[in-house]
Amino acid sequence: MTDIQRGRGVSRLAASRFLLTAAAVMALAPWALVMAVRAQSQAQDPGVRGGPADAGSFFSNLTTDQKDVEGTITSTFTEINSVTGTGNGGTGNSGLGPRFNFNSCNGCHAQPAVGGAAPFTNGFFSVFDLDGALNEMPSFESEAGVMVNARFPQVLSGNSYSIPAGFTQELFTITGRSDAGSCVLLQPDFAGGQSAGDLIFRTPTPMFGDGLMEIIPETQLQANQANQCANVNLTGICGVPNLAPDTTISRFGWKAQERSALMFSSAAYNVEEGVSTAAFPDELDDSNPACILNGVPEDHFNFINPSPHRFPGDPERQSLFIRFLQPPTPAPPNFTTIAGQNEFNSIGCNICHTSPSPTQFTTPQSAISALSAQNVNIFSDLLLHHMGNCLADGVVQGLAQGDMFRTAPLWGVGQRIFFLHDGRTSNIVQAVEDHSDQWCTNGAGMTGYQNSEADGVVAAFNALSTANQQDLIDFLRSL
Ligand code: HEC
Ligand code: HEC
Numbered sequence: 001m002t003d004i005q006r007g008r009g010v011s012r013l014a015a016s017r018f019l020l021t022a023a024a025v026m027a028l029a030p031w032a033l034v035m036a037v038r039a040q041s042q043a044q045d046p047g048v049r050g051g052p053a054d055a056g057s058f059f060s061n062l063t064t065d066q067k068d069v070e071g072t073i074t075s076t077f078t079e080i081n082s083v084t085g086t087g088n089g090g091t092g093n094s095g096l097g098p099r100f101n102f103n104s105c106n107g108c109h110a111q112p113a114v115g116g117a118a119p120f121t122n123g124f125f126s127v128f129d130l131d132g133a134l135n136e137m138p139s140f141e142s143e144a145g146v147m148v149n150a151r152f153p154q155v156l157s158g159n160s161y162s163i164p165a166g167f168t169q170e171l172f173t174i175t176g177r178s179d180a181g182s183c184v185l186l187q188p189d190f191a192g193g194q195s196a197g198d199l200i201f202r203t204p205t206p207m208f209g210d211g212l213m214e215i216i217p218e219t220q221l222q223a224n225q226a227n228q229c230a231n232v233n234l235t236g237i238c239g240v241p242n243l244a245p246d247t248t249i250s251r252f253g254w255k256a257q258e259r260s261a262l263m264f265s266s267a268a269y270n271v272e273e274g275v276s277t278a279a280f281p282d283e284l285d286d287s288n289p290a291c292i293l294n295g296v297p298e299d300h301f302n303f304i305n306p307s308p309h310r311f312p313g314d315p316e317r318q319s320l321f322i323r324f325l326q327p328p329t330p331a332p333p334n335f336t337t338i339a340g341q342n343e344f345n346s347i348g349c350n351i352c353h354t355s356p357s358p359t360q361f362t363t364p365q366s367a368i369s370a371l372s373a374q375n376v377n378i379f380s381d382l383l384l385h386h387m388g389n390c391l392a393d394g395v396v397q398g399l400a401q402g403d404m405f406r407t408a409p410l411w412g413v414g415q416r417i418f419f420l421h422d423g424r425t426s427n428i429v430q431a432v433e434d435h436s437d438q439w440c441t442n443g444a445g446m447t448g449y450q451n452s453e454a455d456g457v458v459a460a461f462n463a464l465s466t467a468n469q470q471d472l473i474d475f476l477r478s479l
Contacts, residue, residue, distance in 0.1 A: 040433055040439055040441070040462065041429050041432070041433065041461065041462055041466070041469045041473075042466045042469070043429050043466060043469035043470045043472070043473045044429070044470070044473070045426075045427045045428045045429050045473060045477070046473070046474065046477050047426075047477075048112075048414075048415055048416070048417055049331060049414040049415050049477050049478065051331070053112040053113040053415065054112070054328055054329040054330070054331075054412075054415065055112055055113050055115075055116060055206075055208045055325075055326070055327075055328040055329070055412055055415065056112070056113025056114055056115055056116065056208065056325065057113075057325075057326050058070060058324040058325060058326065059324060059325075059326050059370035059371070060326075061369075061370045062324060062368075062370050063369070066324070066368065066370075069317075069320065070324070072311075072317060073317045073318070073320045073321040073324070074114070074321060076314050076317035076318055076321065077104075077105045077106055077114065077115070077317070077318050077321045078104055078105070078106045078114060079093045079104060079314075080093065080103050080104045081093045081094065081095050081096045081103050081104065081273055081275060082094060082096050082103070082131065082177075082179055083095075083096045083097055083174050083177060083179040083180050083293055083294075084179045084293050084294065085179075086178075086179045094294055094298060095269075095273070095274065095275035095276065095294060095298030095299060096174060096273055096274055096275065097173065097174035097177075097180065097183075097274040097291070098173055098174050098180075098183060098185055098274060098283060098284075098285050098286075098288070098291035098292070099170035099172065099173050099174075099185065099274055099284055099285050100170055100171075100172055100173075100174070100272065100273050100274040101124075101149060101168075101170050101171050101172065101271075101272045101273070102123065102124070102127055102272055102273060103127050103130070103273060104273075105265075105268065105272070105273075105318060107123040107127070108123065108147055108204045108272070109204050109206065109207065110123070111206075111415070111416070111417055112412075112415040113208075115206065115207050115208055115321070115322065115325050116204075116206040116207075116208065116412075116415075117203065117204050117205065117206045117416055117417070117418065118146050118147040118148075118203050118204050118417065118418050118423060119147070119417070120144070120417060121143065121144065122141055122142060122143050122144070122145055122146070122147050123147060124137065124141050124147060124171065124172075125137065125141075125143050127172070128171070128172055130177070131177040131178045131179060132176050132177050132178045133172065133173075133174060133175065133176045133177045133180075134175050134176030135171070135172040135173065135175075135176075135187060136187060138150065138171055138187075138190040138191075139190070139191065139194075140190070140194070140199075140201065141171075146203050146417070146418040146423035146424075147203065147204065147423075148201035148202060148203050148422060148423055149168050149169075149171075149201065149202045149203075149272075150168070150169050150171060150188075150190060150193075150199060150200070150201060151166055151167060151168055151169055151199075151200050151201075151202065151393075151395055152165060152166075152169055152188075152193045152198050152199060152200075153165060153166050153198060153200055153393065153394035153395050153402070154198050154394065155198065166394075166395040166396060166397070168202070168271050168272075169188050169190075170188075170271070170272075170274070170284070171187070171190075172187065173185040173186070173187060173291075174274075174291065175291075179293075180291070180293065181290060181291075181293060182290045183288060183290050183291035183293070184288065184290065184291075185285065185287075185288055185291055200393040200394065200395060200422065201421075201422040201423065202254060202393075202421055202422060203418055203420075203421065203422060203423030205252075205253065205254060205408075206328075206412055206416070207261070207322045207325060208325045208326065208327055208328050208411070208412055209325065209326065209327025209328065209376070209378065209409075209411060209412075210252070210261055210322050210323070210325065211261065211322060211323030211324065211325065211366075211368065211371050212327060212363050212371060212374050212376045212378075213251055213252075213376065213378060213382070213409070214251060214252070214259075214260050214261055214323075215363050215364060215366060215371065216251075216361045216362075216363060216376055216378075216382070217363075217364055218248060218249055220361050220362070221241065221249050221361070221381070221382055221383075222241075222249075224354060224359055224361075224381055225238075225239060225240075225241065225381065225383055227359075228351060228352075228381065228383075231351075235348060235351055235456060235457075236451075236453055236455065236456055237348075237351050237352060237385065237453045237454070237457075238453070239352065239381055239383025239384055239385045239407065239453075240383060240384050240399060241256070241382070241383055241384070241399070242255060242256035242257060242384055242397070242398045242399045242400050242406070243398065243399060244258075244259035244260075244263075245259075246259075249382065250398065251382050251406070252264045253397075253406070254405055254406060254408075254421040255384065255395070255397040255398070255400035255404065255405060255406055256382060256383075256384060256398075256400065256406035257397040257398055257400065260319070261318075261319035261322040261323055262279075262315060262316065262319040263279070264319075265314075265315040265318040265319045265322070266278075266279035266280055266315040267279070267280060268318075269299060269314060269315055269318070270284055271284070275298050275299050275314070276296045276297040276298045276299065277297050277298075277299045277300075277313060277314070277315050278297055278299070278300055278301070278312065278313050278315075279315065280297075281296055281297040282296050282297070283296060299313045299314045299315070300312075300313055301313060323368060323371065324368075324370075327376075327377065327378075327411050327412075328411050328412030328414075328415070328479070330411075330414065330478055330479045331414065331478040331479075333478070334478075336470075336471050336474045336475070337471070337474055337475040337478040338475075339468075339471040339475075340470075340471035340472040340473070340474050340475025340476070340478075341355070341475045343464060343468050343469075343471055343472040343475075344472050344475055344476075345357070345358075347457055347460035347461055347464065347472075348456070348457040348460060349457060349461075349472075350379075351457065352380070352381055352383070352385060352407040352453075352454065352457075353379040353380055353381075353407055353408075353410050354378070354379065354380060354381045354407075355377075355379055356375065356377045360375050360376070360377070361375070361376040361378065362374065362375055362376065363376060377411055378409045378410075378411055379409055379410035379411055379413075379479070380406070380407040380408065380409040380410070381407050382406060382407065382409075383406070383407060384399065384400050384404040384405065384406055385404060385405065385407060385452075385453045385454070386401070386403050386404055386449065386450050386451075386452060386453050387403055387404065387405050387435065387452045387453070387454065388403065388435070388436060388437040388440075388445070388449060388450075388451055388452030388454075388455070389403070389437050389440070389445040389446045389447055389448070389449050390434050390435075390436065390437045390440030390442060390445040390452070391403070391405065391420065391421070391434060391435070391445065391452070392445060392446040392449045393421065393422070393446070394446055402446070402449065403446070403449035403450070405421060408420075408421075410476065410479055411479055412479060413428070413476055413477075413479045414476065414477045414478050414479045419431035420434060424442055425441075425442070428473060428476055428477065429469075429473055430442075432458065432461060432473075433458065433462075435452055435454035435455075435457070435458045436452050436454055436455045436458040436459070437451065437452060437455075438455065438458070438459070439458060439462065
């Protein structure tokens, strides 16, 4: 029996158990139904799991040649970029701006280790006025709050500078920086966008294990999808993949909008830091010639003095850094977390958050042998699902509609501080409730989208005893 066949059998079982749970709720007296509709989980989030980071290390079985580049690729991921290489103590790394969110990759990808998600302390407060920059901090960022990127889903407000609807809108400009000459650019009108209801947020996704994620064979993802969708009449759940330009299944980002660590790194270098690259070779905003202080692309192959190991450019190093990162290590299972995982599977969380059992994704042979034939315990089908008005952000990316998101991988979620695409909560119980409009704890959300595919599963979660809910939450925090 292949893993996939086995997966199909157990998933049906999960689906029928889910039905039983839903049927049990429906069969009760009307008052019980009302109670079930109203009752929100009483389970408590124990918070960020203590102990070591359990993430952020490279695979230990890299070859000697691969280990040899670890220092180079780490320093590229953590390097601080200034505009012309002279600011901030003269780091030598140039290309920042004219618009940017941050000056290094690890500033946003930091928890619980370099390569992770948003840290406890909002790093934007250390860069917005660095080297004399004249930026104002947008009101939605706070020092102890989540670091978020901003997008205008519709560009409703009369912004002085606006990019097409839905794309990342950089928070800051280099105006005023000691290394930015006479560059003058205005920050976008975030307050206007916010008051017009045209502003949404995205928080960083972690990248531990992404080297495995990017090479899960298409056939495994498709077989899992076929199995999931075969039960749609029972579960209401049938995800679809986002597709890359080469028609393979795209996997990175909250809407699975990017295909590979390399594509994401190339885009992030320009979108987050303003560093143009070989893949995205001009400045994002070249409206003011006084702000163009370097030749393009700013990051490029150095013909005169080939950099160590002759990498063509920084995105190659950054993406190799990402590929070398091991997946997070969960805490050792105990009685509670094993019970919690059983609940997780029996109520159907695993229909989207595909779990080691019943379905296990495995990698094919990789050119990086440490990535070959690995189980990928990612807790995601990497498919897009309709998630309801509570979560919808109105942004269309590829095949992902305004209410669709990639099932968030749950590996490492035990050490995450902020949850959901906009980092709206630090409470993992609320993160679960917000899967359904019925239990949305974040106000009304958007309007007009179809019900969340997770409605039935969240109802089943809320119908569990508080003790069983607590086991499930403790299981999540063990990951
Ligand atoms: C200002 C904060 C910020 C900075 C700086 C930043 N990122 Fe990100 N990163 C994000 C956000 C936000 C997302 C999620 C984007 C989305 O899906 O909308 C993300 C997602 C990613 C992902 C996708 C991971 C996954 O599995 O989904 C990769 C890869 C990534 N970033 C690489 C980089 C690299 C490389 C750099 C440096 C060149 C970088 N990032 C700099 C905020 C940042
Ligand atoms: C229909 C598919 C689906 C089902 C069923 C589902 N989820 Fe999710 N889950 C998602 C998607 C999609 C996201 C990302 C949503 C967003 O960020 O807006 C998510 C996000 C999460 C997150 C936040 C992760 C993060 O990175 O911030 C947690 C925790 C979570 N789910 C737990 C659960 C639990 C527990 C259950 C069962 C009660 C469950 N999910 C059922 C699709 C699903």
